[in-house]
Amino acid sequence: MTRADTVAAARIPDTIQPGGVESENHPWRIRLVKHPERFESSFFQAAKRTAHKILDEIDDADLPYGPRPVAPAHWEMHHGGSLWVKTTSGWRMYRARAGIEWSMQFCAEPSKIDRLRQDAATLVAGFPETLPALAELGYEEAEELLRTPITDADGVEAWTDSLFNACVPMSRGDHQGILPKVPGEHHYPWPVKGADFFRYDDFQLWVTLPDGTHGAVAPVDRRGSGDGHVRLVLASEGSQAADALAEAQDRGLMAVLPPNSSAALQAFAHQIESGQRTASGPPATRRAHAHGNGRDSRAR
Known part of the structure; x- marks a missing residue:
């Protein structure tokens, strides 16, 4: 980032001849328009159903982004590059190099999305229990998604809303x-x-x-x-x-x-004594305010 004083002091190279300064006399504007009606594709519906089944099988301690929401709150599925695999100890979620937000599919070059598909296929191949387990959960399309090259907008859409991109489970707060x-x-x-x-x-x-x-x-x-x-x-x-x-x-x-x-x-409010005027020094002897899993406070 360049500071204003740096800009003011910058010299114009001799090879550039000043030609005056132009400016506009009106502010920039953003037009607010109605969002095109967004519907849940069949790809996303299938992926979400499967993700919820997977989450039901996972212990709370193994959730990728816990804690588990309590009704009326619920999981929101973030298009964040969700790479679900079945390991010998259960389901795990890794994240892709890039997640494709729903609206970003419209600027996505198919060959670049295909590289994400290839990455996912390589990962899943290392966990041979994954595809049979997904088929058992009703997500039979997983194998075809992983093996089909992405060459056009239809392929981009299918991948964008698939289990391998669209199902990073988060609370509403952590999501948006x-x-x-x-x-x-x-x-x-x-x-x-x-x-x-x-x-x-x-x-x-x-x-x-x-x-x-x-x-x-x-x-x-x-x-x-x-x-x-x-x-x-x-x-x-x-x-x-x-x-x-x-x-x-x-x-x-x-x-x-x-x-x-x-x-x-x-x-450091939960690590220092109440009313303390500095965050430095020895830790408080009292127990910390409960956050998340409610573990005791320890020294900074």
């Missing part, structure tokens, strides 16, 4: 939520959002910044160090924090917030 509620994969970059599925339960990844916008932070040292600084890893575009983050990246630095900042205190 927006802060200050649960941040969803649709709206937040995966390198940051993905940490929600492996962070310690007592670390608060998502925080509210002083200007009221939301961001994400990470510790700067390993758990047990007692260091309460946090690194800013995501900030809302146009916010003061985003400007600071962009400058840090330009200069090859980290944007770090001090232990007494509101962001650090939020991040």
Whole structure:
């Protein structure tokens, strides 16, 4: 990202002759139109039925993105590159190099989608129980999907809505939520959002910044160090924090917030004593607030 002062100071090469400056006197606009009616294809209906049967067979501890929703909540199937295989210990889901969102199929080049098919076929071949198990669940089309080259839009559509792309099971929040509620994969970059599925339960990844916008932070040292600084890893575009983050990246630095900042205190709130004014120091002796699986707090 280039800062404004850098642009202002940039010299025009001698080989380029200035010809004046043009600008437009009206703001850009986005036209809001009705979404074309979206229906569930027969491919997607079959894939979802199969995914739900698979999820019914999986123990809660083995769910790819738990916990299991409790009614009236339900699983939403994310077109995120779901590669389901049957291992000797049960069903597992891996993720493809790229997932194809439903709307993105209309810009998808068939040969590039076919490479995803080939990747999936190679993976499934390593788990020979997969195709017989899928057939037993009623998903007989799996074998044909994996062996048929994708050469046109029909093939792209079939793959996009198949079990091997369209069935990453997520809660509604993890799928398409927006802060200050649960941040969803649709709206937040995966390198940051993905940490929600492996962070310690007592670390608060998502925080509210002083200007009221939301961001994400990470510790700067390993758990047990007692260091309460946090690194800013995501900030809302146009916010003061985003400007600071962009400058840090330009200069090859980290944007770090001090232990007494509101962001650090939020991040470590369940690891420090109530009312403590710094996130640094020895861990709290009390038990952590229950998150997810409710494990006890341990030292930062």
